[in-house]
Amino acid sequence: MEPRVIRFRLNGEWVRLSVMPNELLINVLREKLHLTGTKYWCGIGECGGCTVLLDGEPVLSCLTLAVDVDGRKVTTIEGLATGEDDLTPLQRAFIEEGAIQCGFCTPGFILTAQALLRENPNPTEEEIREYVRGNLCRCTGYVSIIRAVKRAASEAVKSRRPGPAAGAASG
Amino acid sequence: MNRFNTHIIPVAFEYHEPRTIREALELLARWGEDAKILAGGTDLLVQMKMRRVEPKCLINIKGIPELDYIREGPTGVRIGAATRLRRLERSGAIKRLFPALHRAIRWMASVQVRNMATIGGNLCNASPAADTAPPLIVYGARVKLASVSGERTLPVEDFFTGPGQTAMRPGEMLTEIWIPRQPEVTGSAFIKVARTAMDLAKVNVAVALTLKGWSAFNVRIALGSVAPTPMRAREAEAALEGRPPTEDLLRRVGEIASEEIRPITDVRSTAEYRREVTKVIVADALREALGMVRVGGVA
Known part of the structure; x- marks a missing residue:
């Protein structure tokens, strides 16, 4: 080898x-x-x-x-971010919705959700659940995570900016 | 099972990245059964981590462009063996022409796994629970097997010979899956019973049938996770063939299928449960396929 x-x-x-x-x-x-x-x-x-x-x-x-x-x-x-000041809308939404407890699953969830929002900027709850079904969380019970993804999506729509994934994933 | 899992691959191997099918076949011919083909890696790398497989040579075929395609032609659709499941899930042709296959793929594992795993890998891994197998069987799909000495094709139905075992000979590689266009007024469906969508199936079933007048023809019923290989329920098919699909008959067909299967009890389910649920999902899948034809679809 x-x-x-x-x-x-x-x-x-x-x-x-x-x-x-x-x-x-x-x-x-x-x-x-x-x-x-x-x-x-x-x-x-x-x-x-x-x-x-x-x-x-x-x-x-x-x-x-x-x-x-x-x-x-x-x-x-x-x-995605260099520090607390430039978190992506999705990262902020996870904090605001209490979608993080121990934090171990969070990086995987954020990246998966980011890919979802880039593909589908305004997903239904069903679509979110289907897309993140391969990410496990043993703390939150998922409810707050789903809420966070919805919040990031609706904020991106409201602000009429490109979806939260547009800038950050271009690396 | 997880006890044996490690965070590294505790196996040393020769590693090759062929750029053409020819190069891959020459490597296979040279290494024979000491070689393993790496496609998506979602099954093989897990097996290597657990030391269930320790190949001396790994042939990574993901860099071979001529194995990654979906081509719609007059007689059917050809799919390169290393085409990722996610690409098939997004294909309009697959969704329109082969809805049972589309449904099976959409409900497999997770988006991460579908971004990695390939259709050829799902077949070659030869799990009795492989979700792409029953739909491909009911559509009459064939696989193309190539080696340095030539090519041959086989019905997908004859490809599996046992759990993890296929009809491939040493030196052969699966290169293409061909699915024939279905006749007009054909309906098809796929149903999987699993604990969660992420899990392997306790039972999966695909059906296809063509309506002529009030009667069902070309009835095909294939089940997974209920025998050492994905299997057709031929007696159940024969009971419906050429007859009007009445509600009583559909229930009877489910019962016949449930008697035909050879399920075992394992970590995912019991033999008894598999028999019970087979009755229900075979009849449900047939109803769904009929519903599809009756609303005027040709799929």
Whole structure:
């Protein structure tokens, strides 16, 4: 097994590093690039905790080989805001609706919901539930999370700006 | 099961990224059964993490453009084996021509998994619960298997030989799925019973039938998760074939299907429950398919 050099656009900036073919994206993100917002949870594709956006689409970083993102765009939760002052509407809505308790599932939920709102800026409750069904939360009971996604959607519509995902996911 | 899961892949392997089908087949010919084909990875990488599979060589086929397509033609639709489920879910042709397949894919796993997983991978993993299998079987779909020495095609129905086992020979790769256009006045439906939408099916069923006058023809009923492979309920089909689909007969067809299946008790359900629920969902799926034809659709 030989190491390979990969180059990909991570949160808007190109990174280049050497990885082994059996390395998973999540481990490269957390251990080599020290981006610990992406969470390792079930490891078998059931929980959505390790969700990142690959070319804008939500995928599971615990079941993606690092070599597979060569040449592509990866967005993690760290790519959305630089601090409290520039949170995305979706991030603000999660705080305002109390959609965060322990916070472990939050990065995965935010990224998945962001992909939803980019595809479908004004989703129904059913559509939200269907889209985030691969993200588990053991604290909130989901009600506040669904409310937060609705709130972010309606605020984006009200302010007549592009959906909350439009700017932030472009990294 | 999770006890054996790790956060790394504890297997070392030779890794290849062929750019053409030819290159992939040559690698397969060279490595034989020591090689595994990596498509979406949502099944294979889990198995490798748990050391259930330890291939010496991994052939990643996601970079092969000639395996990723949906082509609508006069006789049917051709789908590249490495086409992701999410692309099929968004395809107008699949939704319009093969609603049971569309429904099955839409309710599989999560959006993350559907962004990764491929239709060929779902078939090659050969789970008895594979959700794409029953719809493909009732539509009479065929798979194309290629190796360095040539190509052959097989009905999807004959592709599965046991849990995790397929009719593919060493050195063969699934390259394409072909689904024939269905006759006019055909209705089809898919129903899955699972604990939550994320789960694998306790039972899944697809049906298709064509109405001529008041009678049902070309009746096809396929079930998953009720036998070692996805299976057709041929006796149930025969009971309805050529007859008017009355309410009594539909219930009877469900009962026959429930006797034909060979379910086991496992973590997801019991054999008894699978038999009971099969009666209900076979009849429901037939009603849904009939409803589709009666409102004038051709799907």
